[in-house]
Amino acid sequence: MPNDGDIFETLRQELRRGSLILAVLGQLKDEHYGYTLRKALAEAGVEIEEGALYPMLRRLESQGLLASEWREEDRRNKRFYRLSDEGGQILERLTAEWRGLNASLSGILKGEP
Template sequence: MTEAPERLQRMVMEVRRGALTLAVLLALAEPHYGYSLRKKLARQGLEIDEGTLYPLLRRLEEQGLLSSYWQQEEGRKRRFYQIDSSGEIALAAMRREWQSLNLVIGQLAEKIQ
């Protein structure tokens, strides 16, 4: 019996994973270190835990979509991340796809109601 809820949870996580990537790229139009990025997303209503955020940031940087640098702030050395030109190109494509999907899904959902 527990297989169905686990399968549903995996499906929800798949949707969330893509949305988080888009949200992080959008939020990094201005530089943030991990904690400040988490707080910015949370203020917008998107909670993300450290165990998800930091691997995502590293993966996006490895893919060449983000750049990072170390900076001293509030007496601590922090790693700041910001979207770079390759990330901007990817973000534009992701936004177009998101908007297109959102439109179609919205239309389908209206027909069901």
């Protein structure tokens, strides 16, 4: 039988997964490359590992939610990401969904009907 720490960690990761997508989409209303995106998220209190961020960025781009381009900055090529038009529409819908769910959960956790 798994211990409480293992159960908590598994559930915590499940809870964070969808929230991280929302945070990344929200942060990419402004253009970022990977490092500055991680830094901006961390400054907002949302930590994400490089090993999770880059596959997520590639997946979101393949789904049409992000656009990217390679540019040279500080004599290095960097891939800059931004929200696509479709990504902006999806972000609006996901934000509304999150707000509704968050309000419901807040009531449930406070013991309100």
